[in-house]
Amino acid sequence: MKLTALLVAVVSSVMVQPASADIVLPNDASLSSNLQLWLRGDDLTALYAGGDSIATWVDASGQGHDAVALANSTDGAQPTPSPVTLDQPTFAIADVPALGIGSSSDVLMSAGNLFGATPTEFTIITVYETADSNNRPVGFGSYREGTTANNFNLAADGTIRKDNGFVAGPDDPSTFYTRSVVQDATTLTQYYNGVQNINTSAQTVSTDQFYLGDIRQNVNAIQQIAEVIVYDRALTAGERLSVENYISAKYYSNLYQRYEEGTAGAAVASGADNGPLDHSVNDHTSTAITSGSGPVFSSDVAVGTIPLTGSSNNLSLHFDRANSEYLQIADSADLSFGQSSAGAGDASAFTVEAWVKFDSLVTGNLDRQYIVHKKSDSGVGDNDVDYGIAFHNSAGNNLSLQLGNGSSNVNISSGLSITDTTEWHYIAVAFDPSTDRIMFILDEEIVFATTSFEAVANSGPLTIGGHFNLAGGLDNSFDGYIDELRITRGVLRPSQLLAVVPVPAPAALPAGLVMLGLLGTRRRHR
Structure with a gap:
């Protein structure tokens, strides 16, 4: 991935940002009341060694929406398809500190309900890497058998998937990249390394869980999630750019x-x-x-x-x-x-x-x-x-x-x-x-x-x-x-x-x- 503008130029990746944008932390005073989830991979370094199983990823937003590993049965229901054996994610530190989702089984973490029953506005900003374009490392909706029709997933191939359909986006090689999805009352927009590549009508979704991990696949390719930031409203273009500039400064130096x-x-x-x-x-x-x-x-x-x-x-x-x-x-x-x-x-x-x-x-x-x-x-x-x-x-x-x-x-x-x-x-x-x-x-x-x-x-x-x-x-x-x-x-x-x-x-x-x-x-x- 190159980063222009904010860090001027980085050899391995690009994020296009205007030089005039602010750099703000996700919990800046202007944003904190809408910040629902902030998961940072570097918070795991003080708690885990590489390869350790992670039972809890503490939420830094102040909302208490810690991501916790689900057991094989939650409320008597299995993730789809059933039956599936769930393993805890691990701490991946071969590259940037991250939540590692392994290749041997379907793994899942839940951060609880962030939006209410039928969210109309939200912003999700993520930094992650995956080895398989079919994976869906971040999403929200139900994890229960037969109730995933309105689940909303950010697929690793750049698409946004809902109810087995998708809104097309570009394929991405196996590298860390930054992805922002913003939905307001009428429009869903995605930014891929700072460049808009999806602009379509708002999607009707329902949720009772925000999850990390692909609940529809029996086997995942290895993927690493370094940071997840979620707001319960659509950020303005300036607000989104400011938070993306924070991401750029943190991850995209040489x-x-x-x-x-x-x-x-x-x-x-x-x-x-x-x-x-x-x-x-x-x-x-x-x-x-x-x-x-x-x-x-x-x-x-x-x-x-x-x-x-x-x-x-x-x-x-x-x-x-x-x-x-x-x-x-x-x-x-x-x-x-x-x-x-x-x-x-x-x-x-x-x-x-x-x-x-x-x-x-x-x-x-x-x-x-x-x-x-x-x-x-x-x-x-x-x-x-x-x-x-x-x-x-x-x-x-x-x-x-x-x-x-x-x-x-x-x-x-x-x-x-x-x-x-x-x-x-x-x-x-x-x-x-x-x-x-x-x-x-x-x-x-x-x-x-x-x-x-x-x-x-x-x-x-x-x-x-x-x-x-x-x-x-x-x-x-x-x-x-x-x-x-x-x-x-x-x-x-x-x-x-x-x-x-x-x-x-x-x-x-x-x-x-x-x-x-x-x-x-x-x-x-x-």
Whole structure:
């Protein structure tokens, strides 16, 4: 799936959104009275390990509509067709945290009655993946034998199905995508990755349950449901776009390591693809490499709730420089941003952000602590770096950006420094080669720099918490905590960043910087 506009451009998926739309949480004050259900896969990470059976998925809307696994018999009736053996869904965390519906049996979760007997207006927004276009992972109606004629189902092939009929939509490959369905008194409209593809007359439906899982099939292909948001009225176009922008910001960056899937005090398992997971839809699971026993999950976190997404933040990752601890992710187009020619535009623009807390500060003139660094880890110098984000001691532990083109490299210093080992700090670096502009953020300070240097992409891995020298040796490692590391193609506006960052006044911006889109999108606060 690419995301344009909101996150400017993401390689693997597209959601079309106007740049002027707000970003609001689903339970924003303007929407909360109509929010009936809000199920978030990331809420499951603190309760379950991958593969665990899920008996209850807690509703975050405040309405108490928890999704609970149904037994084989409910009120003396079996789901259709009968008889069917029901299994509990499982926690799927191979990609984004999600409810996993398995392939061995018909599984079903019910969130109760959200709309009343005959709903006329509703909005359903979902993020899910399925391997079979015949599946119907989300719907509402009756699950009882012989009473499903007016059930309403969002089928995985993009159709909307009712009473064995359907309203056609496009087939979708096996990937996570966002789907919004809005019905008012006269019209049913569907948006598929932000683009309208169904507009028809309103459907007559009846319901006594909102369910997750396909109640009409004996065997399901594997499907994963990452988020479900339900309102008991038709959202306006602006409201829908604002909530979809929240979804886009949460799932469609190029890499998003949250470190939420571990246990405090436990070391990340070494070996290929055993490291912290990518909570974006791109599935860039990392590999942990260490000479000791880490990196280690920690309950010391920057913030308890992520301002942009409302997600709970329970764990960070601690890197011990003495143990040479770092993570690596294999080369991918999602993580490469170097220019092939001047003015490469949005494809070469990027934003890197995280929270950091140091155990020790850099001391030597050339000493650095790298947060991320992308180049080969064997036998090449920094001339071959695509990009690196580090704190550099040559200018007083300054936040800096490093770029290379194969024959030379440059370090651009921000002038923003961290001088303590006791506090968490939010950092962001955004670079737009089409305008030669760099934005550096440290906590609530924002500074701008320029460079005409043209970086060149490489095939090396992304290293997190470390750096490799010309001889292939690890040096300049990070010493401390990293939390909520996110990399996004494109230059994010302050309202799109994970932290709350003040929007600079136009008079404070360098000439031309408005082209980065810094002033176009607002984040609404409750």
